Amino acid sequence: xxxxxxxxxxxxxxxxxxxxxxxxxxxxxxxxxxxxxxxxxxxxxxxxxxxxxxxxxxxxxxxxxxxxxxxxxxxxxxxxxxxxxxxxxxxxxxxxxxxxxxxxxxxxxxxxxxxxxxxxxxxxxxxxxxxxxxxxxxxxxxxxxxxxxxxxxxxxxxxxxxxxx
Numbered sequence: 001x002x003x004x005x006x007x008x009x010x011x012x013x014x015x016x017x018x019x020x021x022x023x024x025x026x027x028x029x030x031x032x033x034x035x036x037x038x039x040x041x042x043x044x045x046x047x048x049x050x051x052x053x054x055x056x057x058x059x060x061x062x063x064x065x066x067x068x069x070x071x072x073x074x075x076x077x078x079x080x081x082x083x084x085x086x087x088x089x090x091x092x093x094x095x096x097x098x099x100x101x102x103x104x105x106x107x108x109x110x111x112x113x114x115x116x117x118x119x120x121x122x123x124x125x126x127x128x129x130x131x132x133x134x135x136x137x138x139x140x141x142x143x144x145x146x147x148x149x150x151x152x153x154x155x156x157x158x159x160x161x162x163x164x165x
Contacts, residue, residue, distance in 0.1 A: 019036055039124075044112065044113035044116065049088050049089050050108070050109065050110065051108050052107045052115065052116035054104065054119050054120040055103050055123040056094055056104035057106070058070050058092070061094050061104065068094060069094070069153070071093050071095075071149055071153055072090055072092045073090060073091045073149045073157060074087065075087045075088060077148055078140075080140035080141050081110075081142065081145075086109075088109055089110070089112070091105065091109075091145045091148070092104075093105050093129070093153075095129050095153060099128065100129045102119070102123055102127055102132065102150075105122070105149070115143045118132075122146075129154070132146060132147055132150035135147060
């Protein structure tokens, strides 16, 4: 038996139901044996400012590993936020304490629902903070917050210029 949507349990999201429906058809008619990795499902709350997240929370990671390698970056450290005078919010990144693999990202701020997609790719494909540091971002954008959060694992971001690699 194959099922999709709210009947399968949380998260009860249209986008999850659509993906599950596609996988159910592929599994039923193609014997694909595919599953949906719920760790890489993004969430967003359209408040002002927005909230968005993907992956594990700090509390979930602590419960599993007894330690947490986490960094929180206020959006006021992001050049775009300064340019448009809206630094409300933050980005919190949770990385594996040994490998540096990104386990979760939580964003509060303008356009959080747009920024979270880079984070979901990091979680889904097992990218590390160093992988994110090695990316080139458009300047100035709010999405640079993801790279800056990754940089916070390797250096003091309060002492960086706006364009430091």
